[in-house]
Amino acid sequence: xxxxxxxxxxxxxxxxxxxxxxxxxxxxxxxxxxxxxxxxxxxxxxxxxxxxxxxxxxxxxxxxxxxxxxxxxxxxxxxxxxxxxxxxxxxxxxxxxxxxxxxxxxxxxxx
Amino acid sequence: xxxxxxxxxxxxxxxxxxxxxxxxxxxxxxxxxxxxxxxxxxxxxxxxxxxxxxxxxxxxxxxxxxxxxxxxxxxxxxxxxxxxxxxxxxxxxxxxxxxxxxxxxxxxxxx
Numbered sequence: 759x760x761x762x763x764x765x766x767x768x769x770x771x772x773x774x775x776x777x778x779x780x781x782x783x784x785x786x787x788x789x790x791x792x793x794x795x796x797x798x799x800x801x802x803x804x805x806x807x808x809x810x811x812x813x814x815x816x817x818x819x820x821x822x823x824x825x826x827x828x829x830x831x832x833x834x835x836x837x838x839x840x841x842x843x844x845x846x847x848x849x850x851x852x853x854x855x856x857x858x859x860x861x862x863x864x865x866x867x868x869x
Numbered sequence: 870x871x872x873x874x875x876x877x878x879x880x881x882x883x884x885x886x887x888x889x890x891x892x893x894x895x896x897x898x899x900x901x902x903x904x905x906x907x908x909x910x911x912x913x914x915x916x917x918x919x920x921x922x923x924x925x926x927x928x929x930x931x932x933x934x935x936x937x938x939x940x941x942x943x944x945x946x947x948x949x950x951x952x953x954x955x956x957x958x959x960x961x962x963x964x965x966x967x968x969x970x971x972x973x974x975x976x977x978x979x980x
Contacts, residue, residue, distance in 0.1 A: 769963045770890050777884035842963040848955035852880045 759824070760816055764837040767818035772842070775817035781810050782853040785833070788820065789850040790858075793832040807859075870935070871927055875948040878929035883953070886928035892921050893964040896944070899931065900961040901969075904943040918970075 762768075775781060788794055811831060814820040818837065823830045838846045873879075886892060899905055922942060925931040929948065934941045949957045 769960075769966075770888050770893060773884050773888035773960070777881050777888050779881050782881060842959060844955050844959035845963060848953060848959050849880075849884070852953040852956060855880075 759822060761821060762816070762818040764818070764834075764840065767834075767837060767841050769842060771817040772819055772838070772845070775813050775819050776849055778810065778813075779856055780807075780859075781814055782849075782856040783859055784810060784814065785819070785850060786853040786856055787858050788831065788833050789853075793830050795828050795830050870933060872932060873927070873929040875929070875945075875951065878945075878948060878952050880953060882928040883930055883949070883956070886924050886930050887960055889921065889924075890967055891918075892925055893960075893967040894970055895921060895925065896930070896961060897964040897967055898969050899942065899944050900964075904941050 776785065811820070811822065815822050815831075818834060820831050821834050823832075833846070835846060887896065922931070922933065922940075926933050926942075929945060931942050932945050934943075944957070946957060
């Protein structure tokens, strides 16, 4: 599963990954809830959401860790803050107007 | 010439407008030089650059003011700072690694 190294994270790709209302909702929710767990079943049946998670991961915005049949998704805060100081925080703040994902089953809090 | 009102500026469209290396170079240069003047002749002959300026303007990132045969382009700092505090500054800072536009004729400092 592709994750770019911290020093390979590219500003234009990060901005492109963030430039979508669904992905801004995901970012908002991850910022509020911390790591989220996506059951593989839910994940697999939500190909649209799966596409958005891949976009975020491939740009270096999120990290996905697989544990059994579950996927745990979290923001790469430290990496992003080091590369682009202030960017993620300002986007999270601005994304507060985007709705949380409607179906609780889509992303289940792993806590 | 379309400019969205400040309150109509949409985060996902701003991020999309910024998610391109050429447009990050433009942002960097506008931040460093202040308002830039594009002579209509240069502007018209650079259809690619013209496309990028339109993207930035339509998303609400820049303002274009026409004066005779020249176009003066500037960042909408106040509007963006009010809508998305910290976002523009963090992007400008991160865009410092993007090269200035190579041809001085492409964007001539209006000062």
